[in-house]
Amino acid sequence: MQQIETTFPKGGVHPPERKELSERSTIEVLPTPEELVIPLIQHFGAPAKPTVVKNDMVVQGDLIGTYETGLCAKVHASASGKVKGVERCLNPLGNKVPAIFLEVDFQKGERDYTPQPWESLEASELLRRVEGAGIVGMGGAGFPTHIKLSPPKEARVDTLILNGAECEPYLTTDQALMREKAREVLEGARIIMRILGVGRCLVGIEENKPDAIGRMIEEASALKGAEEIEVIRLKTKYPQGSEKQLIQALTGRKVPAFGLPFDVGVVVQNVATTYAVYEACVLQKPLFERVVTVSGRAIKRPANLLVKVGTKISHIAQYLGGVTEGLRRIVIGGPMMGFSVPTMDLPVTKTTSGILFLTEEEIDERPHRACIRCGFCLEACPMGLMPNEIGIYVEAGKASDTGEFGVFECFECGSCAYVCPAKRPLVQFIRFAKSKAKR
Amino acid sequence: MEETPETILERKMPLSVSVSPHVRSKESVEKIMWTVVVCLIPPLIWSVYQFGIRSLLLTLISVLSCVATEYVSQKGLKRPITIKDGSAVITGMLLAYTIPPGVPLWTPILGGVVAIYITKQLMGGLGYNIFNPALIGRAFMVATFPVAMTSAWVRPEHYFTSPPPVDAISSATPLYIIKHYGLPALFERYGDLWKVYFDFFFGSMPGCIGETSHFLLILGGLYLLYKGYISWHIPVSMIVTVGLLSWILGGDGLFQGDPIIAVLTGGVILGAFFMATDYVTSPNWATGKIIFGVGAGALTVLIRLKGGYPEGVCYAILLMNPLVPALDNWFRPKRFAPPKGGVK
Ligand code: SF4
Numbered sequence A: 001m002q003q004i005e006t007t008f009p010k011g012g013v014h015p016p017e018r019k020e021l022s023e024r025s026t027i028e029v030l031p032t033p034e035e036l037v038i039p040l041i042q043h044f045g046a047p048a049k050p051t052v053v054k055n056d057m058v059v060q061g062d063l064i065g066t067y068e069t070g071l072c073a074k075v076h077a078s079a080s081g082k083v084k085g086v087e088r089c090l091n092p093l094g095n096k097v098p099a100i101f102l103e104v105d106f107q108k109g110e111r112d113y114t115p116q117p118w119e120s121l122e123a124s125e126l127l128r129r130v131e132g133a134g135i136v137g138m139g140g141a142g143f144p145t146h147i148k149l150s151p152p153k154e155a156r157v158d159t160l161i162l163n164g165a166e167c168e169p170y171l172t173t174d175q176a177l178m179r180e181k182a183r184e185v186l187e188g189a190r191i192i193m194r195i196l197g198v199g200r201c202l203v204g205i206e207e208n209k210p211d212a213i214g215r216m217i218e219e220a221s222a223l224k225g226a227e228e229i230e231v232i233r234l235k236t237k238y239p240q241g242s243e244k245q246l247i248q249a250l251t252g253r254k255v256p257a258f259g260l261p262f263d264v265g266v267v268v269q270n271v272a273t274t275y276a277v278y279e280a281c282v283l284q285k286p287l288f289e290r291v292v293t294v295s296g297r298a299i300k301r302p303a304n305l306l307v308k309v310g311t312k313i314s315h316i317a318q319y320l321g322g323v324t325e326g327l328r329r330i331v332i333g334g335p336m337m338g339f340s341v342p343t344m345d346l347p348v349t350k351t352t353s354g355i356l357f358l359t360e361e362e363i364d365e366r367p368h369r370a371c372i373r374c375g376f377c378l379e380a381c382p383m384g385l386m387p388n389e390i391g392i393y394v395e396a397g398k399a400s401d402t403g404e405f406g407v408f409e410c411f412e413c414g415s416c417a418y419v420c421p422a423k424r425p426l427v428q429f430i431r432f433a434k435s436k437a438k439r
Numbered sequence B: 001m002e003e004t005p006e007t008i009l010e011r012k013m014p015l016s017v018s019v020s021p022h023v024r025s026k027e028s029v030e031k032i033m034w035t036v037v038v039c040l041i042p043p044l045i046w047s048v049y050q051f052g053i054r055s056l057l058l059t060l061i062s063v064l065s066c067v068a069t070e071y072v073s074q075k076g077l078k079r080p081i082t083i084k085d086g087s088a089v090i091t092g093m094l095l096a097y098t099i100p101p102g103v104p105l106w107t108p109i110l111g112g113v114v115a116i117y118i119t120k121q122l123m124g125g126l127g128y129n130i131f132n133p134a135l136i137g138r139a140f141m142v143a144t145f146p147v148a149m150t151s152a153w154v155r156p157e158h159y160f161t162s163p164p165p166v167d168a169i170s171s172a173t174p175l176y177i178i179k180h181y182g183l184p185a186l187f188e189r190y191g192d193l194w195k196v197y198f199d200f201f202f203g204s205m206p207g208c209i210g211e212t213s214h215f216l217l218i219l220g221g222l223y224l225l226y227k228g229y230i231s232w233h234i235p236v237s238m239i240v241t242v243g244l245l246s247w248i249l250g251g252d253g254l255f256q257g258d259p260i261i262a263v264l265t266g267g268v269i270l271g272a273f274f275m276a277t278d279y280v281t282s283p284n285w286a287t288g289k290i291i292f293g294v295g296a297g298a299l300t301v302l303i304r305l306k307g308g309y310p311e312g313v314c315y316a317i318l319l320m321n322p323l324v325p326a327l328d329n330w331f332r333p334k335r336f337a338p339p340k341g342g343v344k
């Protein structure tokens, strides 16, 4: 139960945290809307195949999307009701994806889930439940969790890392979960430790969340095999929540380029995902709702909401009293790595950690100019890359030659573009370079 | 107007969509440049006190020349006009700071044109220039007006007299005295060692317009360091190198030189904090910066001791400038964990 203050050594930035907008609000259940649009792909991989057709009746928690093999995750009904159709909807990335449109039947009510002991279950049964619940990484790209929890034999995983860094500004979902559901999160962590067969778990939390740190330490010391779970206080610095940076901060190990945490004997799980694992294994409840931070200066009432997957953003905005005149940009996810979207007509998915309604003064739309070679971006890059050179090459039409700057090691954290005084769209340049350069 | 929840759906929102990140730091090129300008003002005020209103006039003329040249050349080259970003103002100030206060008032006009038009805009504008514009401007003025640029010194105590006595011998710079008559002559003229240190540090010595008050220059430099606008690497490595090498080689025998006087004379402090740190014409990464600073410091001493001019900072930095692309290429940040077997 130590409390070490540590962080990753190279690069990083300190954007204004703006967590004060929502960090004190307790998790609030958002009433289910009349219509849900549940995408069949909310994860990294292939879309799930629908198991229902138009006019089918479903009950909350029913399987509505499935797969046979491969990289995929199951999808469940977030509420009871009637299937209005299987059609395409827009996702935050701007792609049209297949989705189940559901008309909610409010008579049916919600299902009850009661805890059952899990300690006697085999690791394989626990893993089966994780897979059956359709859990995906809820902090980012949505990699199917059951695959992440099945490392190859030769990987020799010895440490589970619980990612409670939540380094993105504005977002407070993991903070709220750790504060209010600390016991459940830690139970989820113990389940994952059982699945992986590891004896050590490190929980990394940034020091700007003292409430979460306090509760997690309290619950961790109340555990029976308490010595297994160690809560570590991290110095606040973006992008601490990136797997490579977090693993380095907590264990000193460096995941090689194009490698996976397995390669250094680590598995990282986000706090929200771990909570979903708890629900799947202890309550046998599939993943169909999640905590979402709704924040930004353009939403009337910032909040941490428990939202059904498939709920439209417009419904959420309405519930929170609407948006203000100053609304200029809507971002799904955090402001550093999230996606800006052109409409509120989009559903919340399993990976939606935040919805930000930002005003002009929060974003910065000043035009960019030539690189002044200040080197700030080199200082900021946690991967030791040269974003300025990549940008200059792209502008000079030499995007395909940027391999030598390690462009594929960039995980688009945005630190470089954040600090650039010339306001250069470095992440945009880098994405373009990645599409042109040879790996 | 307050919006009701009902109207938000119909609202035609001018939503902007862009690639992440969606938040940006408050820093901007303009903010950095104008901060540098502010840091350069106290030495100018001191200079006016020391050398009279000529200092201010020459600086204003130099700045006006640079800004006007920037405007006209950007118009001519059909580029966006960026005179508001402060970078031409800095060039103008630095250009003026490196000339003796006794030169004819029109001298910096030509220097400004060369600095901005030839050195900066013809190379592609801010960001593309290889050489420090102000230093090229100064080098050009030295070549064109060799007598004025190396002898139009003004004795500090004559600042009330007008026109100032332009007199190469009676107000020769300390560097000139050291080079031609040796250190003892300097003490003979300016008092004992500690008085010399004190005067040199606070700036009651003849010299170029903006280079004499090392105290105020260092204060400005420290502020830029504090703001994170410059890093310590170049100033420290350059100043330490000048001090060390002057100590070793600058006296009659080895280790007989005076490092303090070497650092507090000529434009070493001004150059190390405000010229060698120019973003565009200095390396980006720490290792390269240190090598750049050491190189500029070593060349400064070499030119002072072996060259024709008593002052070497200007040429030393200019000689290092073209090495910057190579230094940036050789000394890169350390990649997190690059793939094994090469840079790919
Ligand atoms: S976006 Fe890429 S290049 Fe920029 S700081 Fe992050 S890792 Fe480095």
Ligand code: SF4
Pocket (backbone or CB within 6 Å): A370, A371, A372, A373, A374, A375, A376, A377, A378, A387, A388, A391, A416, A419, A420, A421, A422, A423, A424, A426
């Ligand atoms: S931060 Fe921006 S201006 Fe500075 S070197 Fe990087 S790309 Fe160029």
